[in-house]
Amino acid sequence: MTRILIVDDSEVARRHTANLLQERHGLEIVEAADGFDALKVLAELSVELVICDYEMPRMNGLQLVQAIRARSNVNELPILVLTSRAAASDKVLLLRAGANDYVTKPVEPEELSARVAVQLELQTLQRALLKATAQSMQSQKLQAIGQLAAGVAHEINTPIQYIGDNVSFLQSAFADFQRLVEAMGAAIEAARDKPLTTEHAAELERLVSEVDSEYLADEIPHSIAQALDGVGNVARIVSAMKEFAHPREGRMSPHDLNRALKGVVTVARNEWKYVAEVQLDLDDNLPAVSCLPGEINQVFLNLLVNAAHAVADKGGDGVLGTIAIRTRALDGTVEVRVEDSGTGVPQSVIDRIFDPFFTTKKVGRGTGQGLSIARATVVEKHGGELTLETDPGRGTTFIVRLPIEQPAAAAEEVA
Ligand SMILES: Nc1ncnc2c1ncn2[C@@H]1O[C@H](COP(=O)(O)OP(=O)(O)O)[C@@H](O)[C@H]1O
Numbered sequence: 001m002t003r004i005l006i007v008d009d010s011e012v013a014r015r016h017t018a019n020l021l022q023e024r025h026g027l028e029i030v031e032a033a034d035g036f037d038a039l040k041v042l043a044e045l046s047v048e049l050v051i052c053d054y055e056m057p058r059m060n061g062l063q064l065v066q067a068i069r070a071r072s073n074v075n076e077l078p079i080l081v082l083t084s085r086a087a088a089s090d091k092v093l094l095l096r097a098g099a100n101d102y103v104t105k106p107v108e109p110e111e112l113s114a115r116v117a118v119q120l121e122l123q124t125l126q127r128a129l130l131k132a133t134a135q136s137m138q139s140q141k142l143q144a145i146g147q148l149a150a151g152v153a154h155e156i157n158t159p160i161q162y163i164g165d166n167v168s169f170l171q172s173a174f175a176d177f178q179r180l181v182e183a184m185g186a187a188i189e190a191a192r193d194k195p196l197t198t199e200h201a202a203e204l205e206r207l208v209s210e211v212d213s214e215y216l217a218d219e220i221p222h223s224i225a226q227a228l229d230g231v232g233n234v235a236r237i238v239s240a241m242k243e244f245a246h247p248r249e250g251r252m253s254p255h256d257l258n259r260a261l262k263g264v265v266t267v268a269r270n271e272w273k274y275v276a277e278v279q280l281d282l283d284d285n286l287p288a289v290s291c292l293p294g295e296i297n298q299v300f301l302n303l304l305v306n307a308a309h310a311v312a313d314k315g316g317d318g319v320l321g322t323i324a325i326r327t328r329a330l331d332g333t334v335e336v337r338v339e340d341s342g343t344g345v346p347q348s349v350i351d352r353i354f355d356p357f358f359t360t361k362k363v364g365r366g367t368g369q370g371l372s373i374a375r376a377t378v379v380e381k382h383g384g385e386l387t388l389e390t391d392p393g394r395g396t397t398f399i400v401r402l403p404i405e406q407p408a409a410a411a412e413e414v415a
Pocket residue numbers: 302306307310340342343344345349353354358359360361365366367368369370371372396
């Protein structure tokens with residue numbers, strides 16, 4: 001049952017309001033006789049709505065609203081104030097302090113009931129919205145991984161191809177050497193009893209030139225090196241993908257952004273390699289940044305994919321565009337710049353690109369969530385900044401600034 005708190009110093013008034021709401025909305029009612037009492041209740045119980053009187057001894061309605069809002073953990077809790085004050089300025093003060101609504105006394109039962117219903121409904125909607133946002137973030141991530149998976153399969157295919165070719169070559173080279181070794185072994189065996197016949201020597205010579213041992217001796221080390229190089233490539237792609245898909249979930253932890261960016265460039269290679277060259281200009285002395293690694297990686301991925309799209313849309317007549325990724329440490333913050341030589345953002349849409357679901361791309365290529373999620377992640381979750389500089393027709397730079405340390409409270413809150 002929905003539980004609400006009624007705060008009023010008059011017991012009669014309290015009972016009156018409680019009866020009215022119980023009857024109409026079937027609510028569970030908790031009562032408090034003043035502000036201090038109310039704060040005690042809120043510390044112990046979770047309630048869905050607070051209705052409080054304005055005129056109360058010790059702590060008035062405005063002070064109570066301020067005290068409730070000062071505790072960050074009940075920010076979404078709706079507060080409705082019953083006020084007999086006619087002065088509009090007091091009502092403005094109340095709303096500014098964080099009250100959600102007020103009802104003027106004497107209370108009209110219909111009005112109070114309707115306003116309570118609105119607050120409770122809003123509360124339900126807000127929860128649904130938060131849940132939907134979380135789900136949409138999750139599905140955006142899954143979608144990104146799905147999209148990347150196809151590209152990654154492709155990326156892995158190339159080294160696998162040449163690893164295969166080299167190993168086949170090594171297999172036949174080994175067989176040739178084995179023939180040679182066996183023939184020599186036999187010759188040594190035969191030479192124990194009697195000197196090697198000229199026929200036997202000629203036979204060996206023929207074999208040596210047939211297997212072209214000089215060529216093999218040259219080629220085998222190359223071939224091994226290439227195969228190892230391919231294996232290293234595959235391992236790098238797989239580990240970048242793994243790190244991307246399963247970062248140390250959900251907790252603020254120190255993150256090496258240079259490494260993260262290299263990983264993102266690797267997993268998204270298939271998105272940019274036909275349209276742009278990626279240049280990395282990474283500050284060697286970049287400190288680790290305390291953040292949610294998975295979500296920050298997702299931000300970089302969104303910015304990189306956007307940059308690749310913008311470069312592709314500009315079209316280079318066969319000439320590759322550029323995407324430059326730079327990092328540097330500033331005072332207390334770290335800056336990541338993703339600069340592209342793409343289309344730029346037209347003035348007509350620049351105010352909307354961070355809006356959820358705003359996209360200029362066709363279905364399947366864009367969902368319009370990348371930048372809105374990026375902003376929520378960087379600004380709201382990390383207290384950082386996400387800005388851009390753009391020059392239509394020449395390109396765009398997105399700039400992420402993240403504080404190196406998170407305040408302990410923020411780190412706990414998201415945990
Ligand atoms: N680097 C960029 N260059 C030009 N336009 C961009 C760039 N990044 C984003 N945009 C614009 O912002 C819009 C919103 O981006 P985003 O939120 O990532 O959604 P999506 O990429 O799915 O369209 C894009 O559709 C595009 O018009």
